[in-house]
Amino acid sequence: MTRKIKIDDDLYIGADEFIVIAGPCAVESQDQMDLIGREFHKLGVKIIRGGAFKPRTNPQSFQGLGFEGLRILKALKDAYGFKIVSEILDPRDVEEAYDYIDIYQIGSRNMQNYSLLREVGRQDKPVLLKRGMNATYDEWLNASDYISIEGNNNIILCERGIRTFNDYTRNTLNLMSVPIMKSKTDYPIIADPSHGTGRRDLILPASKAALAIGADGLIIEVHPEPEKALSDGNQSLNIDEFKGLLKEINGLKSEK
Ligand code: PEP
């Protein structure tokens, strides 16, 4: 039995509903997020993603808006009732971020940042634990133990792809981790087809596969103008493409 992670009174990850989390890689501006908020509200999206602290490979790249980004997300949450997931990079920011977000995201690069894991483990909000890009299943499980040992069992795993010799995709989305991690833990697991493939054209097929294999949901990057995105535009859907994906996924869900 999958553990149901409570996000809100009537919203769980790991229950019957296949949850689609979406939003831009990075929060870039108030205007960008206002547009997303309006559109996602119409589409019935319940959980929005948006990076405020960005773990960029190159220190010259856009690093995110920091707490200003979290304030923009919070305004959206207050206006529409969305739940917010956002990545925290530094253990010193965990407490201050508490009031802005509903789910702490631990990114791939920080899956083995043990002081960060312990710090979110001391909070009473759910944690989205992404798989390290080089992590084995046991290393990923150990990372989840660093969170739970501090008292927080509200963990959602996220398969976001691993590094392999495959060079046609940014990472190799290893969907086999869904049944494997389900056999090892009772945590729900969602898939990230954006980082898992790095390619907009592969997001839909990867999403269908994640649903078919028994994932509890998806986290997808969506940007109003992906070609202008400050990060990860190549793996972001525009709003119309996202609408199309939701339609297909909802159709498949009703067939199940
Ligand atoms: C992200 O979600 O934008 C991100 C940086 O993901 P990952 O940690 O999986 O690379």
Ligand code: MN
């Ligand atoms: Mn991204």
